Amino acid sequence: MPELPEVETVRRGLAPHVTGRRLDAVELRRADLRWPIPVRAVRGLAGRTCGAPERRSKYLILPFDGSGAPRALIHLGMSGRLFLDVLRPRQEPPAWELHEHWRMRFADRLARYVDPRRFGMLDVAKDEREYAAHPLLAALGPEPLGDAFDAAWLHARSRGRKLATKVFLMDAKNVVGVGNIYASEACFRAGVRPARGAARLTRGDCARLVTAIRDVLTEAIEAGGTTLRDYIGVDQGAGYFQRALFVYGRAGEPCKVCGTTIQHRVLGQRATYWCPRCQPR
Numbered sequence: 661m662p663e664l665p666e667v668e669t670v671r672r673g674l675a676p677h678v679t680g681r682r683l684d685a686v687e688l689r690r691a692d693l694r695w696p697i698p699v700r701a702v703r704g705l706a707g708r709t710c711g712a713p714e715r716r717s718k719y720l721i722l723p724f725d726g727s728g729a730p731r732a733l734i735h736l737g738m739s740g741r742l743f744l745d746v747l748r749p750r751q752e753p754p755a756w757e758l759h760e761h762w763r764m765r766f767a768d769r770l771a772r773y774v775d776p777r778r779f780g781m782l783d784v785a786k787d788e789r790e791y792a793a794h795p796l797l798a799a800l801g802p803e804p805l806g807d808a809f810d811a812a813w814l815h816a817r818s819r820g821r822k823l824a825t826k827v828f829l830m831d832a833k834n835v836v837g838v839g840n841i842y843a844s845e846a847c848f849r850a851g852v853r854p855a856r857g858a859a860r861l862t863r864g865d866c867a868r869l870v871t872a873i874r875d876v877l878t879e880a881i882e883a884g885g886t887t888l889r890d891y892i893g894v895d896q897g898a899g900y901f902q903r904a905l906f907v908y909g910r911a912g913e914p915c916k917v918c919g920t921t922i923q924h925r926v927l928g929q930r931a932t933y934w935c936p937r938c939q940p941r
């Protein structure tokens with residue numbers, strides 16, 4: 661499943677190809693993915709120029725110029741991938757692939773969306789007000805790499821919360837984009853036991869968690885960016901997962917830092933890993 665680093669990698673890969681280019685044509689092969697696609701609104705984006713792509717949580721945002729300054733909202737769901745083709749002059753666009761659901765043509769660039777399981781999303785916010793009030797975005801907490809996410813925020817949010825720290829960190833109302841693997845890894849780097857009650861986190865714990873979350877996500881984004889060429893996929897995190905994981909998926913193996921056996925349990929219905937010695941608190 662594409663996580664925040666993969667979506668950010670897609671955003672960075674897409675940016676030089678669509679920014680400042682006119683959306684010449686939109687083609688839709690179906691009128692729904694996970695939810696209905698607002699077909700008229702999506703087609704209505706044609707003729708507008710695309711600004712620099714943005715990301716909010718795991719949503720890719722394409723801003724367009726013209727009246728209302730509408731935005732296209734794209735989510736990759738469980739299995740969505742964006743492909744980008746650079747078309748030579750007079751070159752025919754490639755044939756539609758199996759499970760390819762929509763295309764956007766930006767001059768000589770063709771963005772294609774392929775999603776076998778169809779849990780993805782394509783929506784349009786027709787103006788700033790609609791974007792700010794979008795039901796999937798409005799309740800989201802701060803971006804983990806943004807300024808609003810800091811130790812004071814995390815500490816305030818965790819007061820009185822009895823749930824496990826790892827479960828707390830995976831709640832998008834507290835911070836977006838901390839998936840299961842990143843939550844385990846961030847707790848390890850912060851020296852915090854994942855099952856520790858969130859209410860018992862000190863300010864120091866919160867500061868270490870903020871740094872650890874930022875570091876883990878930044879490293880994953882950097883790893884994802886290195887393999888990107890003329891095609892934009894969302895499997896780029898795999899190399900990072902294999903090389904840099906300290907605890908996730910390593911139950912029974914020795915800790916890379918201290919040699920203690922990595923422990924495993926289910927927390928909030930998700931596999932959770934930790935080192936009892938490196939994560940004493």
Ligand SMILES: [Zn+2]
Binds near residue numbers: 917938939
């Ligand atoms: Zn250890």
